[in-house]
Amino acid sequence: MMFASDNWSGASDAVMDALARHNAGFAPAYGADPVTERVSARFADLFDTDVTVLYTATGTAANALAMAACARPGGLIFASDVAHLHCDEWGAAEFYTHGMKIVPVAAEGGRMRPEDLSAALARTPDGGRFGTPTALSLTQATECGTLYTVDEVRALTDVARARGLVCHMDGARFANALATLDVAPADITWKAGIDVLSFGGTKNGCWCAEALVVFSDGALRDLATHRARAGHVFSKSRFVSAQFEGYLDDDHWLDLARHANAAAQRLAQGLTEAGVRIAWPVQANEVFPVLSRGRIDALKAHGVLFHEWSTQGCGPDEAIVRLVTSFRTTGDEVDAFLAAL
Amino acid sequence: MMFASDNWSGASDAVMDALARHNAGFAPAYGADPVTERVSARFADLFDTDVTVLYTATGTAANALAMAACARPGGLIFASDVAHLHCDEWGAAEFYTHGMKIVPVAAEGGRMRPEDLSAALARTPDGGRFGTPTALSLTQATECGTLYTVDEVRALTDVARARGLVCHMDGARFANALATLDVAPADITWKAGIDVLSFGGTKNGCWCAEALVVFSDGALRDLATHRARAGHVFSKSRFVSAQFEGYLDDDHWLDLARHANAAAQRLAQGLTEAGVRIAWPVQANEVFPVLSRGRIDALKAHGVLFHEWSTQGCGPDEAIVRLVTSFRTTGDEVDAFLAAL
Amino acid sequence: MMFASDNWSGASDAVMDALARHNAGFAPAYGADPVTERVSARFADLFDTDVTVLYTATGTAANALAMAACARPGGLIFASDVAHLHCDEWGAAEFYTHGMKIVPVAAEGGRMRPEDLSAALARTPDGGRFGTPTALSLTQATECGTLYTVDEVRALTDVARARGLVCHMDGARFANALATLDVAPADITWKAGIDVLSFGGTKNGCWCAEALVVFSDGALRDLATHRARAGHVFSKSRFVSAQFEGYLDDDHWLDLARHANAAAQRLAQGLTEAGVRIAWPVQANEVFPVLSRGRIDALKAHGVLFHEWSTQGCGPDEAIVRLVTSFRTTGDEVDAFLAAL
């Protein structure tokens, strides 16, 4: 029973097929091949606007390079206090930006509120010695498996743009968000004030497919060169493009995400029925139940794979654990987990 | 007729098969999976010593991260004046090392001579304001398709180590070098004074498989963290491992390289027979003929794909062009080229 | 009435005399002059151990360079949540360390407690993706005008050293601390576990005299080169040395600090007698009274120069203001302030 992470899954069949399909013959290197050009056009269709699409090896690189391209000396990045960018990326954003500071904004269930962002901005006046507000980074779906609605994204970017911030969305689980929200990709991104999106495919059925999708070229400087200098230009770019082709064709990506989300809902329902409290609303492919220490140990003994998340707001003998579903999670696996519980 | 670059080829069948073979089921992320562990052990066998193996997305990243892990403030990297690290990587080494300076050492046919390295080192005394000698980077095979023998590598690392330099080998075409030299991997690397090797698989039949192979952990600091911070830790690491498994099994990698090298020899022989001067000895999978402008234009008109390289040492109406062969280059293609000539 | 900052004062007469005294003739540049050598020896005497002394232009540079010399990729610096290093230096530490993250530790009156440091360290395990604990930075006297005793410094460095942290002391107001604590400089620094001290002279009567005093060369790497590369090597170093000579001779520095501290005590006493609450104990040359908005405005209208500090723990119509005394603050000025109040 594998609920440790969605990146423990391999690649979906459609993605593997596309990889195989595009392997033959020769193709120009460094992104000048026809598959890459075709996929870039696909992204433009998907987002209903002109976009620049740049692949990177990882979501960490995508996030950090987006920050690099808007970096200023002594700049400040505002992100939620559980943002992957802040907590889980080994200081990549700080490194790529030559030392921007991340200002963690208090977030409930991973979701930042406009008033908390405003308050954080109020504490950092322009020209102050603490630093210069420069960027906002939102995660969608959040690290707690929750979502921002279109209006909520807009409310946050409104606050940010009033101070001149560049607005970034970390979409490592963008597909899972979209599958639930059921809105157009454009609505939740550039139409809601987002300048640049880390569009993740890896967690949702690709093996290595991450793209920076840039909506506002003016907001970013020299992004392509930042990426090149960081060693994130695949020479055989067509293999990433092939994955994205398989991923995007026939809404395959949304199907994969819907599957994962449904498995999460099934898990959540079973947990609730078993009287287990769930820390935050289950809106994507992650479930965060509050379990007793005894139950945690029993599940581990049973071979269930998952991570403990935090003890915030827990009783003395409890912890919040994280259960992640993916396109490969089966109903049987969920049922087996619930039985083990 | 495609002689533009070896990275225009796709992946070999054996590599694609291995990818497909390891796609099923779940595996721990970030390199903790059994395939990655097995492949690391393979590298240890291959090099006949304990090694640390770290994947990166590109050869550029591998080179630059190796430099980062031995970086010193105001440090100097000694490399040939045509080194890929210096000339073709968008300043990656400078970026990752926070501003080390690359000192280009004059090289004939891409090969640095010990006396020129000595002279360059003599011009940069320790503690001087020009900077602090820190690392040597050799490319094997070189950017001009030539090779260093074991003795030549040793002679250069002897000079370097006498000044305390860390010795790096850029092995983007390591397989092509080994296929010709016919020596043990250990002999041309750590036994010859190399501390860390960028082991490239991508140009020779993988689609994305680059590894840093570290022989002297003591010479490098925090390399794993440098890589993590740079966003070069694949979450689904097993897919790189799978490629390496297919690549290394049954000496597949050397077979691929031998094929490419043989095609280069056939090209060189045909060119020589046609009275064309070749700028440097053909020892790997690259051929650098000196062609007249008329011939260059005619070949292009014929649809032959290749890059002009330089006009150094050429007559007024000539240029050196670069022809690269790969595991996919066929004899027919070579013959067609020679006929077009 | 000037209580805005101690760096609004000029230089003391003894310091200016020393500057004039050492101006004549020629002296080797870049710190090789006899005055600099003599002053370095003075520092060794003062701290009763071998030390390396390196001047910088500012305290900000001293702090940041100390961090640079112990930097690791993805490294974490633990400092109080009001640390100058974190809040007031335009991101210098982040820049010089190529992106280390500062972890603010909750502090009461500017003073970090060992248990809070322990808790913060517990949240950042070695090898974790948040980063690698690397350094502790304590400010003495703190930004709130309070002090750490020898035992308190020791308790904090004990916690830090158990995790392998390098221990730094920001001594921008080191003289003011020493004047109150009345301990030997060695006792409160290296004997209490400090590896490197930013020894500030500027705020206390020099015009530009800041020094890094290194006790544990092994804990820092290439510090001299870090400084050189940052453009902080004065060519006419003797002028900084001259200031330090005037500053240190005959305990002039402690006399200056005692004067400033006494003025702060007099202020505090007057405020207390006037029924004003003072936010934190007055132990150096800073006083932080809680004043009503009306009083603040009245004082400003009166031409009193000072900064508002925060509203933390204040009533709705109050703020904490900061009053800083210096070697130039006169009793008359203090009395005038109290009268204006």
Next chain:
Amino acid sequence: MMFASDNWSGASDAVMDALARHNAGFAPAYGADPVTERVSARFADLFDTDVTVLYTATGTAANALAMAACARPGGLIFASDVAHLHCDEWGAAEFYTHGMKIVPVAAEGGRMRPEDLSAALARTPDGGRFGTPTALSLTQATECGTLYTVDEVRALTDVARARGLVCHMDGARFANALATLDVAPADITWKAGIDVLSFGGTKNGCWCAEALVVFSDGALRDLATHRARAGHVFSKSRFVSAQFEGYLDDDHWLDLARHANAAAQRLAQGLTEAGVRIAWPVQANEVFPVLSRGRIDALKAHGVLFHEWSTQGCGPDEAIVRLVTSFRTTGDEVDAFLAAL
């Protein structure tokens, strides 16, 4: 007999007087004081245009920060192959720009020629993997004691601006250049295409007075913040301003430079009369005679202080030595040197 460097001299009397004059009382910190404001206005008058003036601790910092403010990822700085920025600053420019590469342009007697700059630019096409041409840095007076005329500066900046480069002048010895050229400061700087000047006072009679004088704010980004983050904002800024006031009043700076230049001429004349070849025209305060090894040793034995410079173009038993004069060099000293010769 001291001809080692102009930075072995102390400060001129007028500069010391100005320092003493402005020491009294209180003044706002960080450059908001009236002396600093007055001196900034002086610079505007001097250069006959609006300028931004920012002090730094050293010329190295000034040069490097100018580069930082126009930095681009993978950017290239074009400078002469003996430029101080490239050869003598411990890699500061590379550090501050996060890894820009310096492209050394061949220079005769320190002076770059437009055709050589053009050729170097032709080798680095925009978007190429070697890097992105970003800035030109000229030294005036050059490191070889020679000068660029107004037309020569203009010819170089024309070439640079055609490729969009920011044009920087390293004026560590700007006064010495101006004293000889006898042109208006505006003519040799912004009117000749210079965007930013490192205006050095230290070598010519200040003890620590270096300023970045910015003519084209648009060409540079966030320069003030770059400086702040680097720890180069003096809190007691008035002391640098005081030096500049003494330095600039009544053309004192040009008088000092004329004195030094005249001493150099006297040296050159004596050397020529003694049959000694001088490597490059003597146009500022440096003389580079070609001396036999025997003579060099004899002069050293005599206690003459100077540096050997190079052996380029020398006979087997010769070297070029560098003799630097300053405002403190006396005629007697020159005569004594010539006698010792």
